[in-house]
Amino acid sequence: MREITDEIKKVIVGKDEVVDKVFTALLAQGHVLMEDVPGVGKTTLAVAFSKALGLDCKRIQFTPDTVASDITGYTAFDRAAQGFTFHSGAAMTNILLADEINRTSGKTQSALLEVMEEGACTVDGQTYPVPKPFSVLATQNPAGSVGTTALPVSQLDRFMLRLSMGYPDREAMKSIMSDRSEGDPISAVKAVCSAEKLIKMQEKAKAVFVDDSIYDYISALCEATRENELVSLGVSPRGALALCRIAKANALYRGREYVIPQDVRDFFCDVCTHRLILSPKAKLNGISAEKILEEILIQIPCPENGEKKK
Numbered sequence: 574m575r576e577i578t579d580e581i582k583k584v585i586v587g588k589d590e591v592v593d594k595v596f597t598a599l600l601a602q603g604h605v606l607m608e609d610v611p612g613v614g615k616t617t618l619a620v621a622f623s624k625a626l627g628l629d630c631k632r633i634q635f636t637p638d639t640v641a642s643d644i645t646g647y648t649a650f651d652r653a654a655q656g657f658t659f660h661s662g663a664a665m666t667n668i669l670l671a672d673e674i675n676r677t678s679g680k681t682q683s684a685l686l687e688v689m690e691e692g693a694c695t696v697d698g699q700t701y702p703v704p705k706p707f708s709v710l711a712t713q714n715p716a717g718s719v720g721t722t723a724l725p726v727s728q729l730d731r732f733m734l735r736l737s738m739g740y741p742d743r744e745a746m747k748s749i750m751s752d753r754s755e756g757d758p759i760s761a762v763k764a765v766c767s768a769e770k771l772i773k774m775q776e777k778a779k780a781v782f783v784d785d786s787i788y789d790y791i792s793a794l795c796e797a798t799r800e801n802e803l804v805s806l807g808v809s810p811r812g813a814l815a816l817c818r819i820a821k822a823n824a825l826y827r828g829r830e831y832v833i834p835q836d837v838r839d840f841f842c843d844v845c846t847h848r849l850i851l852s853p854k855a856k857l858n859g860i861s862a863e864k865i866l867e868e869i870l871i872q873i874p875c876p877e878n879g880e881k882k883k
Contacts, residue, residue: 603733
């Protein structure tokens, strides 16, 4: 597994943690929302992953005139066949890069929601499963709101992680400029995996052992978000399941067959930040969701026996 992320890191410089987390989400069969300013490498990250994993990747640039059929596909009458033929949309791929997802209409976003949750597209009453493995890597720009449509809470809940790449440091920036002075290094990324191998790794992640104390810990963390006076809407059961799945995938990536508390802590904020709706009191006092979650991690006792193997 390390050879996969090492291949990505040839292109994505100085963002090792982000690369590791995106790969862990793919192991957990999750979707990732990259919220960041333009030009920091979000699209490059998605393309690099598709190449290193040997997967098919399609990109759809969301605009106000993007329609649901662009995602799901459509049926049209085929004169030669004397019948209706299905023409697949962008979702018929392994990695769907949904660029600037918040710049399209709610109707179009709802079409993507079904694909993310069900792993299938329904067109004219007929359901078409998407290829496996399948994950959505979506991007949105938090700096500008002109022409954007906020993602509904139900759709945000479908994203396993929300990540931010941020600007590279000075040394990484020098390396990026040097690497790209004579060409695009993404062309040098080699396929070191395949769809079949990734599916097997995903099955292994599902089989990772979770002790009852870890289940109790995840439940306590999520319950604390719902009981916090600064939170109007806390983490849903879907969010708790996502935290459990990503913890199992993280354990596998770290070379273990069992989950420890640190696997949960590593991803708690990434899984839960976008699932919270803050109270007016929190907004008035400038308290962020990240700050609330960090306080919850301090308050909830960490189990001692999580490292016990089955």
